[in-house]
Structures are given as C-alpha cells and as structure tokens.
Amino acid sequence: MAAVSTRRLQxxxxxxxxxxxxxxxxxxxxxxxxTWYLTLEVLxxxxxxxxxxxxKFRFEPGYPISSPAVQFVVDDKFRAPLHPHVYSNGHxxxxxxxxxxSPVLSVISVCITLQSMLASCKDKKRxxxxxxxxxxxxxxxxxxxxxxxxxxx
Amino acid sequence: xGNSASSGRGHHEDTVDYxxxxxxxxxxxxxxxxxxxxxxxxxxxxxxxxxxxxxDYEDNWEDEQILAARKEPxxxxxxxxxxxxxxxxxxxxxxxxxxxxxxxxxxxxxxRPIPEAxxxxxxxxxxxxxLYYPPNINHSRCCDQAICTECFVQIKRAEPNPTHxxxxxxCCPYCVQExxxxxxxxxxxxxxxxxxxATPPSWPDSPKGSTANSVASSNAAMKRRRKSFGHDSxxxxxxxxxxxxxxxxxxxxxxxxxxxxxxxxxxxxxGDRLIPVGVTSGRVHALPTEDGGEADGNGERGSRRSRRxxxxxxxxxxxxTMGLGGQDLEELMVMEAMRLSLLEHEEQQRKQKxxxxxxxxxxxxxxxxxxxxxxxxxTTPSVETPSSAVSSSTxxxxxxxxxxxxxxxxxxxxxxxxxxxxxxxxxPIESATPPARSTxxxxxxxxxxSPDQRSIRSQKRRSASPFIGAALQSATVTxxxxxxxxxxxxxxxxxxxxxxxxxxxxxxxxxxPSRASTHSSPTPTSPESTVxxxxxxxxxxxxxxxxxxxxxxxxxDASPPLTHHSASFASSIEGDINxxxxxxxxxxxxxxxxxxxxxLLDAQSxxxxxxxxxxxxxxx
Numbered sequence: 181m182a183a184v185s186t187r188r189l190q191x192x193x194x195x196x197x198x199x200x201x202x203x204x205x206x207x208x209x210x211x212x213x214x215t216w217y218l219t220l221e222v223l224x225x226x227x228x229x230x231x232x233x234x235x236k237f238r239f240e241p242g243y244p245i246s247s248p249a250v251q252f253v254v255d256d257k258f259r260a261p262l263h264p265h266v267y268s269n270g271h272x273x274x275x276x277x278x279x280x281x282s283p284v285l286s287v288i289s290v291c292i293t294l295q296s297m298l299a300s301c302k303d304k305k306r307x308x309x310x311x312x313x314x315x316x317x318x319x320x321x322x323x324x325x326x327x328x329x330x331x332x333x
Numbered sequence: 334x335g336n337s338a339s340s341g342r343g344h345h346e347d348t349v350d351y352x353x354x355x356x357x358x359x360x361x362x363x364x365x366x367x368x369x370x371x372x373x374x375x376x377x378x379x380x381x382x383x384x385x386x387x388x389d390y391e392d393n394w395e396d397e398q399i400l401a402a403r404k405e406p407x408x409x410x411x412x413x414x415x416x417x418x419x420x421x422x423x424x425x426x427x428x429x430x431x432x433x434x435x436x437x438x439x440x441x442x443x444x445r446p447i448p449e450a451x452x453x454x455x456x457x458x459x460x461x462x463x464l465y466y467p468p469n470i471n472h473s474r475c476c477d478q479a480i481c482t483e484c485f486v487q488i489k490r491a492e493p494n495p496t497h498x499x500x501x502x503x504c505c506p507y508c509v510q511e512x513x514x515x516x517x518x519x520x521x522x523x524x525x526x527x528x529x530x531a532t533p534p535s536w537p538d539s540p541k542g543s544t545a546n547s548v549a550s551s552n553a554a555m556k557r558r559r560k561s562f563g564h565d566s567x568x569x570x571x572x573x574x575x576x577x578x579x580x581x582x583x584x585x586x587x588x589x590x591x592x593x594x595x596x597x598x599x600x601x602x603x604g605d606r607l608i609p610v611g612v613t614s615g616r617v618h619a620l621p622t623e624d625g626g627e628a629d630g631n632g633e634r635g636s637r638r639s640r641r642x643x644x645x646x647x648x649x650x651x652x653x654t655m656g657l658g659g660q661d662l663e664e665l666m667v668m669e670a671m672r673l674s675l676l677e678h679e680e681q682q683r684k685q686k687x688x689x690x691x692x693x694x695x696x697x698x699x700x701x702x703x704x705x706x707x708x709x710x711x712t713t714p715s716v717e718t719p720s721s722a723v724s725s726s727t728x729x730x731x732x733x734x735x736x737x738x739x740x741x742x743x744x745x746x747x748x749x750x751x752x753x754x755x756x757x758x759x760x761p762i763e764s765a766t767p768p769a770r771s772t773x774x775x776x777x778x779x780x781x782x783s784p785d786q787r788s789i790r791s792q793k794r795r796s797a798s799p800f801i802g803a804a805l806q807s808a809t810v811t812x813x814x815x816x817x818x819x820x821x822x823x824x825x826x827x828x829x830x831x832x833x834x835x836x837x838x839x840x841x842x843x844x845x846p847s848r849a850s851t852h853s854s855p856t857p858t859s860p861e862s863t864v865x866x867x868x869x870x871x872x873x874x875x876x877x878x879x880x881x882x883x884x885x886x887x888x889x890d891a892s893p894p895l896t897h898h899s900a901s902f903a904s905s906i907e908g909d910i911n912x913x914x915x916x917x918x919x920x921x922x923x924x925x926x927x928x929x930x931x932x933l934l935d936a937q938s939x940x941x942x943x944x945x946x947x948x949x950x951x952x953x
Contacts, residue, residue: 282506
C-alpha cells in the first residue's frame with residue numbers, strides 16, 4: 181500500500197481534474213505526490229489586482245495528518261506577494277499551515293485560504309521582522325516556529 | 334470446503350464485525366498509541382474496528398466489485414490481489430453462509446450476499462484519508478463528522494518540547510473543538526469477537542435495490558444522532574484515552590526543562606573568594622509538582638495525580654526517614670563530595686592553628702557535653718535550648734534534633750534534604766516552604782550526620798510540617814546556639830578568651846546565606862538564582878548587623894552549655910560551608926516564601942549577638 185499521502189493526493193488530483201479548481205487558482209504542476217505547484221491570483225478588487233503568484237506545496241508521507249509545507253514561489257518568474265504575513269523568501273506565517281492545520285484541509289482549501297488572506301489585505305508591506313527572519317530562515321518553512329501575529333489568517 | 338469451518342473460526346477470532354483489531358496499512362508511521370486499549374475499545378464496540386477500506390465505492394456495485402476495491406494489507410495476506418481476494422471472499426462467504434444461513438445450495442452461491450461485502454453497503458468516505466468504510470464508522474463527538482479508526486488513532490496532542498511546555502488536547506479536525514473524541518454506533522448485529530449469542534448478521538439476497546435501501550435506512554437510524562457529546566461522556570473515546578502516556582511525556586519534558594533551570598553552580602570558598610567547583614544536577618525538582626499549573630482547569634487530573642502520589646506513602650515516608658525523599662542520588666553524591674572536600678579543606682585550616690588542643694577538646698568535652706545535653710533539651714524543650722525558645726511551635730523533637738547534632742549546622746542539613754524530599758508528599762503549602770539555603774550549606778559543615786539525627790529531623794519535619802519555618806528557625810538557631818553556648822559551658826576551656834576577634838570568613842559567611850536566599854527566593858527556578866561570585870561577594874564584606882534581627886539572643890544565653898570546642902568547630906565550618914553551600918541548588922524551587930528568610934535572619938542576628946562564639950572560630 182502506498183503511503184496515505186499518495187492515495188489522498190491521488191484523490192485530490194482526481195478531484196481537481198474532474199471538477200476543476202476554484203477561480204483564481206490553477207494547477208501548475210503536479211507530476212508526483214511530493215511537490216505540487218499552483219498559481220494564485222486575487223480576482224476582483226484588491227491590492228493584488230493583476231498579480232499572479234505561485235504556491236509550492238511539499239507533502240510528507242504523513243500528509244494529511246501532517247501539514248504540507250506551503251510557500252510562495254520566489255524565482256525569476258514569481259515573487260512573493262507583499263503582505264504582512266508573507267516573508268520575502270516566500271514563507272507564510274499562517275496558523276493553518278502550522279498549529280492549526282487540520283487533516284480535513286486540502287491543497288485547494290489551503291489555496292482558497294491564502295487567496296482570501298491576500299484579498300483582505302489592507303496594507304501591502306512585509307512583516308516587521310522580515311529581514312531578520314529571511315536572513316536565518318530554514319529552507320523549509322515547516323521548520324520555522326511562527327508566532328502568529330493575529331488570528332485573522 | 335471441508336476446511337472452511339476451521340479457517341472461518343480463525344477468522345472470527347481476530348475480527349469484530351468483520352473488521353480488524355489492528356490498522357490495515359493506511360498509515361505507515363509508528364503506531365504510538367496504546368494498541369491494547371484500542372483493541373479493547375474495538376471489542377467493546379466503542380470504537381469502529383479497523384475495516385479494510387475501499388479505494389472507491391458506488392452504490393450499485395456487486396459484492397465482487399466491493400471486495401476487489403478493498404484494500405489488501407501489505408503484509409500477510411497480500412498475495413496476488415484480484416484472484417485471491419475473490420477466492421477468499423468465496424470461502425468466507427461459504428463459511429458465513431454455513432454459520433448463519435444453514436448451508437445454501439451451490440447454485441445460488443453467486444447471488445448470496447457476502448457478509449464481508451455487504452458490510453460496505455452504503456459505505457462512507459472518510460474525509461481525512463478519502464477512503465471508503467462501512468457505514469458503521471466513528472463520528473466526531475462534537476460535530477458528528479465521520480472519521481475512520483485509522484485516521485482517528487493518528488490524531489494526537491502535539492508533542493511537548495522545551496519551548497512549548499504545554500500539551501493541549503488535540504482539537505477536532507472538523508470543528509476545532511478541543512478534546513477531540515469520537516462516538517461509535519455499532520451495527521445492530523454482531524460477528525467475530527463478542528458475537529456469541531448475538532444476532533447473526535443477515536442481509537437480503539440481492540446486493541442492490543432493497544439491500545441498499547434497508548442498509549441505508551438503518552444507517553440513517555444510526556446517524557440520526559444530532560446532539561454532541563461531552564469529551565467526558567462514557568460513550569466517547571478521546572485521543573487521550575488511547576495515548577494515556579501523554580501526561581507522563583509532558584511531565585518528563587517539564588522535568589527536564591526544570592532540571593536544567595535548577596542547575597546551580599557549586600561554589601567553594603577559598604579564603605575570601607568563591608570558586609566554582611561544580612554544577613548540581615538540579616534534579617530535586619524532577620518530580621511533578623501540583624502547583625506547577627499544569628492541572629489548572631482540570632481538577633480531575635490533579636486529583637488523580639495526588640491520588641497516585643498518595644498511593645505509596647510508605648516509600649515516601651521511608652525516603653523521608655532516610656533524609657533522601659525526592660532527592661536525587663546524583664545530588665547526594667555531589668553533596669557528599671563537597672562535604673568531604675570541605676572537611677578536608679577545613680582540616681587543613683585547623684591544622685594550621687591549634688589543632689592539637691581543639692581536637693582534644695572536641696573528642697572529650699564537646700561530645701560529652703552534647704550527650705548530656707541531648708537528654709535535657711529533648712525532655713524540656715521550652716526552656717533550655719535556643720531552638721525551643723525560638724520556635725515554640727515545633728515539637729520537642731526539634732530540640733532533640735538540634736541538641737543531638739554535635740555540630741549544630743548539620744542539623745539543618747537533614748532539614749533541607751527532608752524538605753526537598755518531602756515535597757511530593759506534602760501539601761502545596763509545605764512545598765512552598767522555603768528551602769533553607771543556609772541550612773543546606775550547613776549540611777556540608779556537618780562532618781558526620783548520624784542516621785538517627787537525620788531521621789529525627791525528617792520526623793520532626795513531617796510531624797510539624799506546617800511549622801517548617803519554625804523548625805528551620807530552630808535549626809538555625811540551634812546551630813548558632815550550639816556555638817554560642819560555649820561560653821556557658823563548664824567543660825569548655827576558655828571560650829570567652831578566644832572570642833574577642835571576629836574572624837572575617839565566619840562572619841561574612843553567616844551573612845551571605847541570607848543574601849543568597851533573598852536574592853534567589855524571588856526567582857527560585859530561574860538560572861539566575863545560581864549564586865554567582867558577585868552575589869557571594871558580600872561575604873567578604875564586613876559584617877553589617879541586620880537591621881531587623883529576630884530576638885533570638887536570649888536563647889543563646891540560656892542555651893545549654895556546649896563545649897567551646899564544638900562551638901568553634903561549628904562556626905569555622907559554617908564559614909566555609911555556608912558560603913559555598915548557600916549556592917546549593919538543591920533547595921526547592923518554591924523557596925520564595927518569607928519563611929526562608931527567617932532562619933537566615935536569625936542566624937545573622939545571632940551571629941551579631943554572639944560575637945564571642947564566632948571569635949572562637951577565628952582561632953583556627
């Protein structure tokens with residue numbers, strides 16, 4: 181039997197292919213069951229109008245019991261959104277990706293949450309400790325113990 | 334088919350309602366839950382058995398389709414899937430039919446419902462692993478959402494770690510309510526374990542149509558529950574139930590952290606300087622304390638713990654009697670090493686000065702005097718000994734102990750140890766009692782504490798636990814008293830002559846304890862409480878009389894005569910030892926209370942009041 185993560189991701193993938201993705205979210209790449217890429221944009225009026233971001237999901241064998249490692253892609257094509265909870269290296273300070281992760285959540289539900297996080301942003305700026313964090317941040321955001329700045333996300 | 338009966342029997346023995354007692358391989362991680370408890374809960378039908386999940390499910394599937402979609406476990410029976418599973422299904426079907434249907438004809442065999450397939454009619458998809466399970470599935474106690482047993486056993490508290498010293502009950506993955514638990518409604522029939530005499534499962538012949546409907550309706554009845562259950566409801570199985578060790582884990586991490594925080598540097602005074610000679614284990618506090626705040630909000634937990642603790646009072650009592658209660662062997666060894674080295678050190682000093690005469694007196698006069706005194710104070714505590722005067726509340730034993738100790742400071746040692754040891758047993762108040770820092774130090778000074786003395790001390794402490802402060806006082810006082818009485822002692826050769834000069838080391842020392850205690854008392858567990866050289870620095874300073882001395886002086890005068898020798902001995906030791914040992918970490922973390930200071934102050938005041946005594950120590 182394959183790991184539970186594989187089976188679950190197979191089903192999530194099948195669901196995405198059968199029923200499509202919510203608006204503003206597209207599946208960019210899902211060649212295996214370890215790393216997926218999706219694009220994210222905020223439709224309608226928002227501070228991020230016209231911007232497209234990419235999300236990178238990394239799954240452990242324990243997924244969905246263990247949360248996926250989710251971060252914005254920062255490369256020559258994508259940038260991390262300017263947001264008080266998003267560090268310039270793409271790491272996201274969102275409780276649902278850490279302590280409040282629930283195995284009931286899925287790739288798509290995480291995307292939707294992050295989409296609404298961006299949509300509700302009032303002030304495009306980096307987290308106050310961005311430079312300090314980015315200088316020493318681990319490669320995998322799951323290795324960071326975030327202190328969640330507020331309860332909104 | 335002749336062998337099917339036996340295989341069927343074997344099959345029944347380790348299944349419950351056609352489900353299994355162990356996980357069927359959905360998750361591959363470590364099985365860190367208590368499997369015994371899980372098995373029991375499954376047998377009691379309080380938790381759904383581990384059914385082999387279906388990859389997929391459609392209501393109109395034939396039995397064979399269902400069985401083909403069934404996950405085969407990776408281990409034992411996982412042979413070539415398709416054929417073997419069908420074959421198995423056949424044999425099981427035949428046994429099932431034999432048992433329950435009285436031998437059907439072979440012709441109809443294909444049409445007959447296969448129990449192992451029939452149970453999947455109306456299968457439910459677990460929202461976490463996305464696999465399909467028989468409709469008799471667990472439901473979250475709070476929001477009535479389905480969850481298979483495979484997923485349920487995976488949900489647990491976050492492991493506590495040194496930076497996250499709490500263990501919050503896992504929340505419901507669906508509604509995030511705390512204390513996640515499930516309720517299981519078993520099917521109306523029984524099979525396998527615990528099915529003896531129960532209604533055998535029976536399904537209509539056709540897997541479709543009516544079957545689905547009837548199953549669905551019965552499922553609907555099962556699912557009709559709409560109320561939520563409290564996490565303490567007897568029908569609920571919580572994630573803590575299947576991992577009963579979470580408390581121990583938390584306690585272990587906490588103890589480790591606290592131990593680290595309680596480490597103290599052991600200092601040794603050489604001349605007027607303190608030299609670090611080691612680090613204590615700090616393990617005295619390793620046992621979980623009730624006042625740790627972990628039991629807040631859950632009285633039941635706390636009471637359980639206290640109950641558990643009370644279950645072996647004998648052991649605690651024994652340890653307490655030995656002066657070892659709750660004290661770590663490691664620390665005892667450190668203390669012993671320290672004591673020896675200090676003795677050695679002191680010995681050197683003594684040799685330099687008047688070694689010969691003092692020894693003579695010690696062996697001769699002091700002991701004799703002590704012996705005689707022992708009898709006196711113990712019987713009439715109130716009058717004679719200083720300790721009794723100071724702490725009238727303490728029982729006669731106190732006096733006894735104090736008098737017993739040849740070297741008064743030593744008595745305090747046993748005190749300290751017994752205190753720390755007794756913390757587990759003792760009520761919160763007691764645990765809050767201040768550690769006698771000064772006393773600790775003095776423990777080292779004691780060249781040899783006889784078991785009797787210790788036991789006496791511990792006894793006293795236990796009996797007069799509420800009055801520990803007083804007891805400590807008395808101990809301290811005793812120490813000083815022992816020293817002071819020297820003047821009155823007839824056998825003491827010439828106590829007063831020696832007294833005039835105050836030895837620097839001694840005086841500062843006596844003072845230092847108080848300082849240390851006051852310093853550290855506010856933050857008992859914090860590493861800062863470690864005595865640093867700067868803190869001890871004051872010892873080198875000239876002694877300034879405490880502004881608020883406690884009226885102990887009277888006692889010293891009235892105190893029974895001690896040999897001048899013993900007095901000097903004690904004081905000299907006290908000097909070095911007290912200074913060094915105040916630092917001793919072993920003092921209970923709870924040492925914040927004002928009580929702790931009293932003894933120290935007393936000691937101070939006494940020192941001030943009794944310059945003569947200290948002066949005697951100066952001799953060496």
